[in-house]
Amino acid sequence: MAVRHGTMTAYNEGCRCDVCVKCSREYRKSLYQRNKARKLSAAPDFTPERRNVTTLPAPDAERAAGAVEIGVLAEIDGLSTADSRKGLVEVALALARVLDNPIAIAQHPSAAHRLSETLDKIRKGSDSKTSKLASVRMMSRPAKAVG
Secondary structure (H helix, E strand, O other), X not given: OOOOOOOHHHHHOOOOOHHHHHHHXXXXXXXXXHHHHHHHOOOOOOOOOOOOXXXXXXXXXXXXXXXXXXXXXXXXXXXXXXXXXXXXXXXXXXXXXXXXXXXXXXHHHHHHHHXXXXXXXXXXXXXXXXXXXXXXXXXXXXXXXXX
């Protein structure tokens, strides 16, 4: 019986075509992530699913925004430079999604640092707001006499 390409069975039998190598790479990556998730999971009945074919989620799959992504969106909505820096906004959202992913723990410190830098770049040049102390000073100054 012929083995389908793009399966771990074909890779284990010695096929090293691009499709089988990619499948093996994705399988090893998902295995690593499942093992990380198992260590993080408090549930003793957590068992990873076993399949010969590793499938990727559909790119248009519906997902809910996480807490970090919602916070980044709220912060970006208040900035005037966000419209002119759409690329940086997308980078910030992608980094927020990485921080919302509990399986990608190894990437969290780096992603948090990059997100902070990206948000600083987006904030740069936005409308400067006066501090509370400056606002109080403006109110307490006597009006200048014209004449």
